[in-house]
Amino acid sequence: MAAFWPANAVLLGVLVRWPTLARPFAWCAAAIALVSADLLTGGTWAKATHLSAANLVGVAVGYLLFMRLSPEHRTLRSTQSMVYFLLIVTLASLAVGLAGMFINPRLFGGTPVSGLWFWFTSELVDYLVILPVVLTMPAWQRPRLINRRGSVLQGLAARQLLPVCTLLLGALLTKVFNGPGAIAYLVPGLLWCALSYSLFATAVLILISSAWVLMAVSAGQLHFGADFSAPYALQSFRIAIALIVMGPLTVATVMDARNQLLRQWLHAATHDPLTDCLNRSGFADQAASSLSALRGTDRPAAVLMLDIDHFKMVNDRHGHAIGDQVLAATAAQIARSLRSTDLLGRWGGEEFAILLPNCSPEEALQVAQRICGQCAQQRVPLPGTDTLGITVSIGLASFPTTPESLEAALAQADEALYRAKGQGRNRVAVAPPP
Template identity: 60%
Template sequence: MSVVYFVVIVAAASLAAGLMGMVINPLIFGGTAADGLLIWFTSELVDYLVILPVILTMPRWRLPPRNQRRRELRSINWLLVAPVLTLLLGGLLGLVISGPGAISYLVPGLLWCALVYSLFVTAVLTLLCSVWTLMAVSVGYLHLGSDFDARHALQSFRIGVALMVLAPLAVASVMAARNELLSQLQHAASHDRLTGVLNRAGFMDRAEGLLHGATGRDRPFVALMLDIDHFKRVNDLHGHAAGDQVLAGFAQLASRCLRDSDVIGRLGGEEFAVLLPDATPAAAQAVAQRICDACATQVTSLLDGTQLVTTVSIGTAHAPSMPVSLEALLSAADEALYRAKQAGRNQVVMGNLVPAVVM
């Protein structure tokens, strides 16, 4: 719908320019009012359709660190260059085989770019293609088989360029809406709606991906199993709404104690799990203790004014090298969690070392 609104607004602005041309063309250039309307309308229509999408979709520029740029460059899928190569081939084909259909040689490449690239990149490419087409025709490189000295021939050409721009912009807008919807669906499928952290399936997928990516390397991992103490009592005494508030507050608290590379998820009920890549047992102990201490000091203000304080029990397990199964790592951490609860809760217990699996 944004493309529809955009076209309507651009058409209205171009018409306003055309109405000015109706007055100016006879007074200054000695032409007719009808020619002034058509000339000004078509010229402004092309300018607006070509330039405004680039301005309206321009993202914020933030140059990533040099090391990140190098990693991104190495990870580029060079097949993504194929749509741009198709555009170049379309332009070259127009130089070799000129004629009335040459203006459409760029359309397949533009549509492919709209399917693959972002809306901003597509807008930039349509700008470049439109400018190239207009300049190539004006200097005589691209011959469309039309006499532009004829009445309305140039205006017809400009309208053709404007319509050529609309198709990839519309397709790119549809793809942008589709990708945003898919991203929302993927987020909803992998995240817990109440706490905002990964759900069980999302945590398992993300953690398995980290472990598989470390296979063959000497990369340590630490798993934490966390369980909010006496959570059933919170639900029984204060209601499930209060329990939901405690869960959401704890998830936010635990997330603040972690690094961006760490993975946290809610496995079910009041039980959470954390995977710490590249962490030593001492560092994991410090992280777990920080979460435990922060939870014991965090006050949850319920809707009825009650000030509620909860604690958490945490078990850890360490895998010094890969490969190791996620199930084994979580099972060892769960055993340590059981010992923490048996020892009185509100504490961190270090679990056993999880050896690498012999392949």
């Protein structure tokens, strides 16, 4: 544990990720845990209290500085986040190093400078390799290794595992050809992982790689042609580890921010800003892709065209602001009635298109009737205490097997929609079987 002490970095990461835990009770519990750990490993009461106090000083400095940042920067989700992160962990490590200047001569018989340098480098490496894992850990889901296209790495596909294999090859070369430059053998693999995997996955790989190197050096398995018993040799090596870690971590952070921005742009290009469902082009593209994936499987599908009844009258009587509320409320109600695999798009004006892949004609009719009934039950608030009721008309075109053309399927559903409106609205009309 002397070569790798994760407690401080983990404690700081937990307090930064979940600030509600940073209460006096939590700080007291952390102090008791640190003191107890030192006592259980054979430390004296004086050493345990002094060392724990120094550790908590670093955590407190890091916590106070991190909490001055926005949540986006605290979780390393911006291109500038690494600048703040490096500055904060350096200052937090320096705070521990300053405490080491006073503790090292009194408890270990060393010099103030050696205490400063040793504690500063130890904390800096620990913060750099552990803290990003805690700060970027996905919320409410099991950690997953995700590539830049968002798919989970499955199976043994070579193109997906090549970055990790390159990292393992670098570790093997480090072990076999152990010389002064061997520490750099891990860099290409780490950089490739940073370009290929999610920020969290890259942080985990950096942690594993760095922990392996530090522990191997401590156990005498790696020496890199250096005498680590020489003054400041180990501290210099730790600084080298810290500098190597900064590169892949910065690349991963920038890539994550870039991909997040691309996702936002793609969402804006394919979604309707008022209803947050797919716009016409977005629906057409995704529906065509969905049908293409189903084609050849003999699975059924259905297409619905939906129109809000008397929507022009709503705009004329109550204004466009109320009309916008009606559109948003209707889209939300429809979305609640659909499966995650179904597609909903605003086709134009008050008209919506829906694709139900892998859905039998009977099931599609039930979905359409449920949407029609639930929309009729909802009320849109008006100024004052009044509310506005709305109804929808739906045209349904079902196909026992996947239709060849999305346009033809939409045309059949549209014809059925006009029949539903002609029959009195607030109903579902079914197109004749193809």
